[in-house]
Amino acid sequence: MKRIPVLSLVILALWLLMALSGLLVSLQPFDVRLERILARPDWNEWLGYDDLGRPILDRLLAGAGTSMRVALLVIAVSVVTGSLIGTVSGYVGGWVDRIVVRIIDVFLAFPGILLAIALAGIMGPGIDNVVFALAAVGWVGFARLARAQVLSLRQRDHVCAAIALGTRHWRIVFRHLLPLIGAPLIVEATFGIAGIVIAEAGLSFLGLGVQAPDASWGSMIRDGARYMLVAPHMVLAPGIALMLVVLAVNMLGDRLRDRLDVRSGVME
16 A cells, blocks of 8 residues: 655645644734844744845745645636536537537647736736636646546446436436546646646746735745845745645645556555
């Protein structure tokens, strides 16, 4: 039996704790101290201060909450929307399926991050617009996966028997199809979270995401890039945090894919 890496679980637990720290302790991510501008880490402030004299640790914790909030909102909307569209498309077939496939092909013709940048640029910066832009792109992968799974399941004996017995179509979809495609969707959602965290940081780095004075790991890296030679801690702290979270989520997704792989015939 392949175990889920303990290190990835520890990192994700720390990410969750960091995201919830704003509710547990009093953070001061907007507290400007002019005498501490670009101050290096010390025993009083473990991660030092940024170019405005704000504590980097507090802003790192606030940025963790931003990334987790965006990731959970986008993945929830994408999974629900994409799974329903893909399931209905694969089950109904015919002209409905052809239209959905064409729409998916149009979205896949553009790189997802470029389309998200275009949408965020049109709607303007802000966390709500980032969520909408990423969700508008993210549902496509789940729709394509759900459709492919349903196409292989709709001819199964239990589905044919339910249709022969006159079971309502919505009941077949929710009781006989969606539960069976849950495992691949969970794995896809896990990898999707890593992609969303990177995308949110990228949009904030470009100035299209979270706006000042709110904290985001992407905007922290952007602000610190100008002071790499004199204050590298401004980039290292959010950069390492971003790398560890994405690495942990991807490791978790890889292991879940192995454990939930029904093609092997055994659920580990």
